[in-house]
Amino acid sequence: MEVTGPDMIMRQKFEGLLLCGRSQQFIEKSCPDNLSYRSKNQSSVTAESYILIYTRHLIKLYFYMGFTYDEITMILSMKHNINISVRHLKRKLRELYLTRRTGYSDLDTVLSFLEYQLTISGQMHGYRWTYQNCIINGLKVKEEEVRLVLDILDPRKS
Secondary structure, three states: OOOOOHHHHHHHHHHHHHOOOOOHHHHHHHOOOOOOOOOOOOOOOOHHHHHHHHHHHHHHHHHHOOOOHHHHHHHHHHHHOOOOOHHHHHHHHHHOOOOOOOOOOOHHHHHHHHHHHHHHHOOOOOHHHHHHHHHHOOOOOOHHHHHHHHHHHOOOOO
16 A cells, blocks of 8 residues: 555655664665664554654664764664654664674684784784774774784784
């Protein structure tokens, strides 16, 4: 069944929201089914469902980009006109199973990545730079672990 009337207008506004800002490509890549959601009891999605789905995708996007809770609520409020409290944001993150301090990368993976970085550059750039490089390459690791592994791999600090 095709969406018509007020729901069609809301869908057009929702699609327009997806196209705003630099986050469009990330949303398209990470959430390809963002408009194809169907409820069990409905043949089409209501306007409220679109807003809820869109809000969840934005929360995931900004969380994965590394923004703090306060920054996420501020961006949602200023850029997307979605006003939620930090407490509500934390509740939504829990519902989406997104946490900050869990799910670290396997130590063997981190070790092999750091060994590879040392062979490419031929020298150690410092643990802070190397830690940032780990984050950029998708590894979730503690800064202290990077420092300790680098001390073991390159004790002379050549």
